[in-house]
Amino acid sequence: xxxxxxxxxxxxxxxxxxxxxxxxxxxxxxxxxxxxxxxxxxxxxxxxxxxxxxxxxxxxxxxxxxxxxxxxxxxxxxxxxxxxxxxxxxxxxxxxxxxxxxxxxxxxxxxxxxxxxxxxxxxxxxxxxxxxxxxxxxxxxxxxxxxxxxxxxxxxxxxxxxxxxxxxxxxxxxxxxxxxxxxxxxxxxxxxxxxxxxxxxxxxxxxxxxxxxxxxxxxxxxxxxxxxxxxxxxxxxxxxxxxxxxxxxxxxxxxxxxxxxxxxxxxxxxxxxxxxxxxxxx
Amino acid sequence: xxxxxxxxxxxxxxxxxxxxxxxxxxxxxxxxxxxxxxxxxxxxxxxxxxxxxxxxxxxxxxxxxxxxxxxxxxxxxxxxxxxxxxxxxxxxxxxxxxxxxxxxxxxxxxxxxxxxxxxxxxxxxxxxxxxxxxxxxxxxxxxxxxxxxxxxxxxxxxxxxxxxxxxxxxxxxxxxxxxxxxxxxxxxxxxxxxxxxxxxxxxxxxxxxxxxxxxxxxxxxxxxxxxxxxxxxxxxxxxxxxxxxxxxxxxxxxxxxxxxxxxxxxxxxxxxxxxxxxxxxxxxxxxxxxxxxxxxxxxxxxxxxxxxxxxxxxxxxxxxxxxxxxxxxxxxxxxxxxxxxxxxxxxxxxxxxxxxxxxxxxxxxxxxxxxxxxxxxxxxxxxxx
Amino acid sequence: xxxxxxxxxxxxxxxxxxxxxxxxxxxxxxxxxxxxxxxxxxxxxxxxxxxxxxxxxxxxxxxxxxxxxxxxxxxxxxxxxxxxxxxxxxxxxxxxxxxxxxxxxxxxxxxxxxxxxxxxxxxxxxxxxxxxxxxxxxxxxxxxxxxxxxxxxxxxxxxxxxxxxxxxxxxxxxxxxxxxxxxxxxxxxxxxxxxxxxxxxxxxxxxxxxxxxxxxxxxxxxxxxxxxxxxxxxxxxxxxxxxxxxxxxxxxxxxxxxxxxxxxxxxxxxxxxxxxxxxxxxxxxxxxxxxxxxxxxxxxxxxxxxxxxxxxxxxxxxxxx
Numbered sequence: 001x002x003x004x005x006x007x008x009x010x011x012x013x014x015x016x017x018x019x020x021x022x023x024x025x026x027x028x029x030x031x032x033x034x035x036x037x038x039x040x041x042x043x044x045x046x047x048x049x050x051x052x053x054x055x056x057x058x059x060x061x062x063x064x065x066x067x068x069x070x071x072x073x074x075x076x077x078x079x080x081x082x083x084x085x086x087x088x089x090x091x092x093x094x095x096x097x098x099x100x101x102x103x104x105x106x107x108x109x110x111x112x113x114x115x116x117x118x119x120x121x122x123x124x125x126x127x128x129x130x131x132x133x134x135x136x137x138x139x140x141x142x143x144x145x146x147x148x149x150x151x152x153x154x155x156x157x158x159x160x161x162x163x164x165x166x167x168x169x170x171x172x173x174x175x176x177x178x179x180x181x182x183x184x185x186x187x188x189x190x191x192x193x194x195x196x197x198x199x200x201x202x203x204x205x206x207x208x209x210x211x212x213x214x215x216x217x218x219x220x221x222x223x224x225x226x227x228x229x230x231x232x233x234x235x236x237x238x239x240x241x242x243x244x245x246x247x248x249x250x251x252x253x254x255x256x257x258x259x260x261x262x263x264x265x266x267x268x269x270x271x272x273x274x275x276x277x278x279x280x281x282x
Numbered sequence: 283x284x285x286x287x288x289x290x291x292x293x294x295x296x297x298x299x300x301x302x303x304x305x306x307x308x309x310x311x312x313x314x315x316x317x318x319x320x321x322x323x324x325x326x327x328x329x330x331x332x333x334x335x336x337x338x339x340x341x342x343x344x345x346x347x348x349x350x351x352x353x354x355x356x357x358x359x360x361x362x363x364x365x366x367x368x369x370x371x372x373x374x375x376x377x378x379x380x381x382x383x384x385x386x387x388x389x390x391x392x393x394x395x396x397x398x399x400x401x402x403x404x405x406x407x408x409x410x411x412x413x414x415x416x417x418x419x420x421x422x423x424x425x426x427x428x429x430x431x432x433x434x435x436x437x438x439x440x441x442x443x444x445x446x447x448x449x450x451x452x453x454x455x456x457x458x459x460x461x462x463x464x465x466x467x468x469x470x471x472x473x474x475x476x477x478x479x480x481x482x483x484x485x486x487x488x489x490x491x492x493x494x495x496x497x498x499x500x501x502x503x504x505x506x507x508x509x510x511x512x513x514x515x516x517x518x519x520x521x522x523x524x525x526x527x528x529x530x531x532x533x534x535x536x537x538x539x540x541x542x543x544x545x546x547x548x549x550x551x552x553x554x555x556x557x558x559x560x561x562x563x564x565x566x567x568x569x570x571x572x573x574x575x576x577x578x579x580x581x582x583x584x585x586x587x588x589x590x591x592x593x594x595x596x597x598x599x600x601x602x603x604x605x606x607x608x609x610x611x612x613x614x615x616x617x618x619x620x621x622x623x624x625x626x627x628x629x630x631x632x633x634x635x636x637x638x639x640x641x642x643x644x645x646x647x648x649x650x651x652x653x654x655x656x657x658x659x660x661x662x663x664x665x666x667x
Numbered sequence: 668x669x670x671x672x673x674x675x676x677x678x679x680x681x682x683x684x685x686x687x688x689x690x691x692x693x694x695x696x697x698x699x700x701x702x703x704x705x706x707x708x709x710x711x712x713x714x715x716x717x718x719x720x721x722x723x724x725x726x727x728x729x730x731x732x733x734x735x736x737x738x739x740x741x742x743x744x745x746x747x748x749x750x751x752x753x754x755x756x757x758x759x760x761x762x763x764x765x766x767x768x769x770x771x772x773x774x775x776x777x778x779x780x781x782x783x784x785x786x787x788x789x790x791x792x793x794x795x796x797x798x799x800x801x802x803x804x805x806x807x808x809x810x811x812x813x814x815x816x817x818x819x820x821x822x823x824x825x826x827x828x829x830x831x832x833x834x835x836x837x838x839x840x841x842x843x844x845x846x847x848x849x850x851x852x853x854x855x856x857x858x859x860x861x862x863x864x865x866x867x868x869x870x871x872x873x874x875x876x877x878x879x880x881x882x883x884x885x886x887x888x889x890x891x892x893x894x895x896x897x898x899x900x901x902x903x904x905x906x907x908x909x910x911x912x913x914x915x916x917x918x919x920x921x922x923x924x925x926x927x928x929x930x931x932x933x934x935x936x937x938x939x940x941x942x943x944x945x946x947x948x949x950x951x952x953x954x955x956x957x958x959x960x961x962x963x964x965x966x967x968x969x970x971x972x973x974x975x976x977x978x979x980x981x982x983x984x985x986x987x988x
Contacts, residue, residue, distance in 0.1 A: 006489065075955065075959065078959070079958075079959070079962055082962040082963070085713070085719070085913045085917060086913065086958060086962045086963070088909075088913070089909070089910060089913045089914060089954070089958045090955055090958045090959065092906060092909070092910060092954065093951050093952070093954035093955035093957075093958060094951070094955060095951070096947060096948075096950060096951030096954060097948060097951030097952050097954075097955060098951075099947075099951075100320060100947040100948040100950075100951055101948055101951075103320055103324060103947075104944055104945075104948060107324075107325065107328070108319075108320070108323075108324025108325035108326075108327070108328055109325040109586060109588070109589075110325065110511075110512040110515075110545075112515070112544065112545035130523050203488040203489075203516060204488075204512050204515060204516065204545070206322075206325075206512065207324070208321065208322050208486070209488075211486070211902070212486050212488075215780070215784075215902075218777060218780070219777065219781075222774060222777045243489075244489070244491065244492060257784070257785050257788045257789075260781040260782075260784040260785045260788075261781075261785065263777060263778075263781045264766070264778055264781045264782070264785075267767075267770060267774055267777060267778050268766060291925050291928050291929065295928060295929075295932050319943045319944075320943075320946075320947050356942070356943055357938065357943060358943040358946060358947075360947070362898055362901065362903070363802075363892075363894060363896055363898050364698075364892065364898070365934075367892055367894075368694065368695075368698070368935065369938070371690070371691050371694050372691055372935065372938055372939075374691075375689050375690050375691035376689065376691050376939070388801070389800065389801075389802050389894075389896045389898060392802060392804045392894055392896070393892060393894045393896070395804070395894075396892070396893050396894065412801060414801065414804065418804060418805065455791055455792070455799075455800060456800040457799070457800040457801040457802070459800075460794070460799060460800060460801070461801075482792075
């Protein structure tokens, strides 16, 4: 059960990252930092301004989108002609800057985000889970659905998919590639921020919280196949559940190894990811 | 050929290196401080720094040491042993500090230790708990924090009062966590208690439900928890969700019960904590007046109350070094080291006096700090009995 | 370069410990040298075969631990432990190379990250051998007969020789047929395969040499700092290596070394210039600025800017030094 909650947020991170990676060919090392940014934004609005929980999550998304757009416009667009390693390096720089900026701004002490839910767990048969986690799961699911709708039902989404499949033809058809890139990056960052705002109250908020999350996000992206949204979603859920189950059976020190070993096995047996329909050579 | 670029860059760097002279300032006494000011344990490192700054300001307000003011040269070890060693080297060579306090984490301290021997500079260890630090035969090390064995001894007298019969352990997977498990485990076995499961969690882990499920199944009555306050909060909340009904005792002194009350709320109710400073009852400390003054100054500076349980270490470390410099009469490394064997002072934690520890002829200094137990009762920190 | 142009720098390098101001700077130079070897090794994979390995810290760590354990537990001499470390990491590299046969690009990256993650966890949990998080203190310094090489000024020469060795190996490799195969592989794998280049074989070879070199750096590190702990597997070490290679100029031979010099000196310089609160923030900002203004890497862009004879672009099909 907890695996699903974790998995839902991994899925959110994964969707954003797979789009950025698949469409823009950018290794977004700073993704974890947008996650952290979302959490701090939620902390600021909830903890300090005392607004409603859902409003805080929306505020976090807004922050992520805004900063993501700024990043894309100022840093990634001018470097678009460069190699993938160069953009990766820029994102590493952004990662270091953001994390230490947060450290400077908020201090290293972990913050707890207050939430309006009772702490007593709900008991459903053999499973006991906190109401907060249920809410997080529901919201995460909602955001995943919303993402699908955006990608598949709106014009923006269609333009994104077109650019992803065949950039040159899309350009010829009148799609503004630059705008799509900005939108994609902003969208991915917004989702990461949402994940952070959702998980912030469940755990705690501190500057380095994004590092582990980012690593998991990359794993999810590969598991699901680059650019494959349903794959990323399922991959995220799978990873979350696998970690929970795995830790129960294996010595807890090696718990994270379970995730790694699964990844290695998957890649050896199905190199294109579990759910990819076509092989994509990065 | 681009090989010339290597040469060019190297020459430029070297030129800068030779022309930049070391920083010098005669009138001030410099003391180096190495703490993790960034990275995952930045909060703790900063608390220690704040405590050290209070000590420095108090000393300077009283006229300094031997008529000279103290200057703290603070370096960040970024929670990385390699950086701790570099910082030590920079402090000793460039800043010419005659003594250092640091480096918080045991692996950071261990990494810096060879530099101390290389240059002959003493270091006061204020937080690290690994036994090996004072057993390695490094005569430049003086520790005021307790190794895990000492902590376990400090709890021994309360084991029966607490009613510990079957204990399980959940610890962070670092030298500190492992050391605590082995030290407390040995102590409990000596008292006739049974040691059940010993589970670990990764330092950055946020979900400990799997470990808690395993512990739930052992039927024990007590859970010993050794990790940083953030993880303690998470463990307590998750234990509550799982309805784990047993006594929780946290070790290590970094549990910051006040922060736990704030962040874990009802989940922390009834838990016991081993601390080395009781900022809620400063008058109960060995030097009640000093403790109360420290608490007041801390809050006057706007530092978070939660940080007191760690911040006092910074104060005591600097106070110790200052006293050694006073006794030595000069700020010269070897003199300070010899003086450290002679000092006897009372810090915020209690009396500080070094005893020999480690292989003969190359002993390190280890002080015997005071150890206290508090409990969270009715949402407040209280003395358990 | 003219005769004098070559002799002077060589003389300066050889006499460095004499004229360099302080042991602290010598420490920085030694660390830069060790990281230089690491950067060169990563460059073989990243710059020449085009495969990004984000788990390179694993090879570094394996080398460090192997060398430390061989000298501590089995009491081997450093001069045997070093090749031992090289062999161990080389073996690990071979394993990765063969495991990741079918994988390219992002998938290869992920396997390397996962591998590094598993190795890191093993080092933390395998208490009996690695002493877990307590680490291995007291790693002995190398000795040449009765003389100990512990002193910094002496260790510097050891590292200098190692760096030269690494550089020469890379240079010979790159200029040879193997090197051309690497580049062919990087530029257009399908085409390379169609003209008979055994892609798998060369990829594995690159992985082995790269890992072995990283292992050598690990051994040097272990015997210099004389303390090895699981922190050598920290992702931040890998990130630093990547920064050095890409910012310095991947696909060139000088790039990684320049990158290593600059990015080892930079954090230390920031220590001297700013107070601890701003150090890492400044580092991040400087990195972004550097990449922004010199996106191809320092060495290639500066070479091009000075209008050197040929532009040292990594995209060109012939390997350059």
